[in-house]
Amino acid sequence: MVSFSVNSAQLEIVETYIKNQEAHHRKKDFQEEYRSILTNYKMDYDERYLWD
Template identity: 55%
Template sequence: MPQSLSAVYLHLVFSTKDRRPFLSNPEVRHEMHAYLGGISRELHCPPLVAGGVEDHVHLLARHARTITQADWVKELKRSSSLWIKQREPTLGDFAWQTGYGLFSVSPSMLETVEHYIANQEEHHRKLSFQDEFRMMLRKHRIDWDERYVWD
């Protein structure tokens, strides 16, 4: 086959360091989501939706064939961390957590995941980030050790 084609959709979730509410300002949070989407697009991983609340973000994107998952996440975190510190000097101690969750999404579930991400504020009125993340790990049958998930 002369052409290489791929349709791999990924749902990325990561928190601010120690789940600090760095993104409590709705304007800054909205800009962060847009910025993450722009970085992802530049990395040839077109975003479908980005969202989240004051202490974590979600990004659903079609993953490129030309970048590893780890490099994609590393660049998203690196670039957005630099950007927010320039955008908002009061956030000079901003940091993302070291780890992340990355989950595959079937094309048949894209609309459901998009809706889930778009409605994060409503969702988190009832559920903490930690409980949400544990739920996602269980749903995707990922074993974890609580000692190493949170930083």
């Protein structure tokens, strides 16, 4: 299991992201987004275990 936290100073940015999430995911699907998060935070992962 992986979890992320949000700095309270960035709360407004996160709220805006959530409000615009549907439009955002028209450009990039969940799997692409998740891979980019893992890569940006330099987290090792094996693609075989990410999806059902």
